[in-house]
Amino acid sequence: xxxxxxxxxxxxxxxxxxxxxxxxxxxxxxxxxxxxxxxxxxxxxxxxxxxxxxxxxxxxxxxxxxxxxxxxxxxxxxxxxxxxxxxxxxxxxxxxxxxxxxxxxxxxxx
Amino acid sequence: xxxxxxxxxxxxxxxxxxxxxxxxxxxxxxxxxxxxxxxxxxxxxxxxxxxxxxxxxxxxxxxxxxxxxxxxxxxxxxxxxxxxxxxxxxxxxxxxxxxxxxxxxxxxxxxxxx
Numbered sequence: 001x002x003x004x005x006x007x008x009x010x011x012x013x014x015x016x017x018x019x020x021x022x023x024x025x026x027x028x029x030x031x032x033x034x035x036x037x038x039x040x041x042x043x044x045x046x047x048x049x050x051x052x053x054x055x056x057x058x059x060x061x062x063x064x065x066x067x068x069x070x071x072x073x074x075x076x077x078x079x080x081x082x083x084x085x086x087x088x089x090x091x092x093x094x095x096x097x098x099x100x101x102x103x104x105x106x107x108x109x110x
Numbered sequence: 111x112x113x114x115x116x117x118x119x120x121x122x123x124x125x126x127x128x129x130x131x132x133x134x135x136x137x138x139x140x141x142x143x144x145x146x147x148x149x150x151x152x153x154x155x156x157x158x159x160x161x162x163x164x165x166x167x168x169x170x171x172x173x174x175x176x177x178x179x180x181x182x183x184x185x186x187x188x189x190x191x192x193x194x195x196x197x198x199x200x201x202x203x204x205x206x207x208x209x210x211x212x213x214x215x216x217x218x219x220x221x222x223x224x
Contacts (some may be wrong), residue, residue, distance in 0.1 A: 098144055
């Protein structure tokens with residue numbers, strides 16, 4: 001988990017609310033990623049960014065939004081349009097090859 | 111398109127015995143292959159990678175993996191399993207023609223019994 005922080009560790013959302021998950025890295029990596037993890041389904045890519053001020057949709061971007069205003073930061077907003085947001089969210093960054101992951105945020109809808 | 115298959119949801123071995131966690135992949139070009147481990151409620155940790163060169167790669171905690179191009183496989187191995195190796199293991203493939211995105215397998219739960 002070194003070099004990447006995610007906050008909060010646990011997050012509870014009410015129906016109709018937008019919530020923002022924080023991801024910060026001090027590894028000087030250009031690329032950053034957001035994944036969603038559900039039991040038995042592995043990791044699914046939500047959004048990724050190869051460089052500051054640019055990002056692309058992943059495989060399951062609907063109901064999510066991101067920004068990349070700084071190299072170190074890649075926050076993810078889960079909007080009210082995401083109908084089933086309860087999951088474990090993982091942020092990662094990458095230099096040349098392998099990815100480095102944060103500790104994750106567990107989001108629960110009340 | 112790129113894809114990864116981990117054919118076993120669970121692998122059970124006795125402590126001290128060798129372990130193998132299987133992975134096969136599909137990419138259009140040359141693959142970059144990775145193994146990661148995840149402990150409960152934690153992020154993934156990098157174990158090892160194949161980029162180019164020697165087909166047998168060694169990684170953290172005594173793990174190794176063999177790249178087999180003809181069988182499109184990248185199985186994870188360890189000669190002697192420890193109870194502390196019990197965790198969820200993910201294989202991933204990265205295609206640099208696809209903006210560097212990785213595709214992950216669904217994971218294999220390894221249980222090592224004393």
